[in-house]
Amino acid sequence: MSEEALQSFFESVPGQVLTVATIFLLLVLIMRSSKKKNDVSVLVKSAILMGVAFVLNQVTLFRMPQGGSITAFSMFALFLVGYLFGPRQGILAGMAYGLLDLVINPYVIHPIQIFMDYPLAFGAIGIGAILRETKQGMITGYLVGVLGRYLVTVVSGIIFWGMYAAEGFSAVSWSFFYNMTYMLPEAVATVAILLIPQVRQFFEKYKQE
Template sequence: MLNVFVVPNGDGSYALSTGGYIAAAVVVFLILILASTLTQSKKPIDTRELTFAAVAIALTIITSFIKLWHMPMGGSITLFSMLFITLIGYWYGPSFGILTGVAYGLLQLIIDPYILSVPQLLIDYPLSFGALGLSGFFSKKKNGLVLGYLTGVLGRYFFAVISGVVFFGLYAADFGMSPLPYSLLYNGMYIGGEAAITVVVLLIPSVSKALDRLKLQALA
C-alpha cells in the first residue's frame, strides 16, 4: 500500500510518488479547513485567518530557501522561516497555529522530501513544524511573541532531537559521540542559531511595534 505514495531512491530513502503528492496536497487542504472549523466553531469561517495562514505558509516556504548556513547532513539557518508559523499561533491560538504548522510540514514534504520510514516522516514533517504553533499559548502574556516564538522553536527542536537519535544516530560514531549528545548539538546549531538571530531582530523596538500593528490587523 505504501508503494502507492512513495518510490525508493536507491539509497535507503524514499521520495513521493504522484499519488503521494496528490495525497499530501489533499491533506494540507483538509488540515486548513479543520483548523478554521476548530477555531471558528461558534461563528462563520473567517477567511481572514485562512488568508493570513496561507500568506504565512508562503513566506515560510520562500524564506526556507534563503539559507544563511547549510548543515552538511540536513538543516539550515534560514532567513526567519520559523517565525511566520509562530506568528499564526501567537495571533490565533495554539490549535490554529499547530494545524497551520502541520500543513506547512506536509508542504515541505512535497517540496523537499526525505523519507526513511513512516515514523520518521511524521516526526520530521507534521510534528516538527506543527510544534511551532505552540507559540499560541503565550498570545496574552507579556513579551508573548518572544516567549511564544522560543516555545515553538523548542518544540521543533524536541522533535528534531528525537529524529536525530532514532533515525540518524548512526552518524554520531563518525564524530566519536553517542546519538543523544550528537543530536542535541547538531540540531541545536542550526535551530538555535536561527532562533538567536530572530529573537535579536524581534527585540528591535521598530520591529516589535510593526508586528504589534500587524497583529491588530490580523485580529480586526
C-alpha cells in the same frame, strides 16, 4: 514498507496528491477552528504566512550536511500564524507547512520518522502561541515554539539518524548538538530583531483576540 518503497511513494504522483489533499484538509480546519464558524480571512492570512515561511526557507544562510539549515527567519513567519490567530491555528499551519516541505523535499525512511520530521516538528512551532497573551509573549512564545521543534527533531535524530553520528559522539549527544547548530543561530538572530519595540508593535496590530 521498506525505506526505498516509502521514498518512492512520496516522490510519486499518488503520494504527492495524498499529501496535498492532507494539506488542504488542514487549511480548512484552520478556517473552521476560529471563533467564527468559518473565517476565510484567517485561512487566507495563514496561507500567506505559510508562503512567506516557505520563501524565507529558501533563503538559506547555511545548510547542514545531514539536513537542516539556518534560514532567513522562516520559523518566525510560521510562528506568527499561531501568535496572530491562536495556538490551534498555529499548530495546524505548522503541520500543513511540514507536509508541504515533504512534497518539495521528501526524505523518508520510516512512517513514524515522516510524522516526526515533517508535520510534528513544524507543528510544534505553533505551541508557543499559548503564551501570546503574556508579557513579552511574542519573544517567549517564539522561543517555546523553536524549543518544541528542536525537541521533536532531537528525538527523531536519536531514533532514526543515530547511525550518522560523528566520531566521538553518541546518537543522543550528536542529535542534541547537531540540531542546535542550525536552530540556535536563527533563533538568536530572530530574538535580536524582536527586541526592537517597533518590530513587535507592527505585528501586535494584527493580532486577533
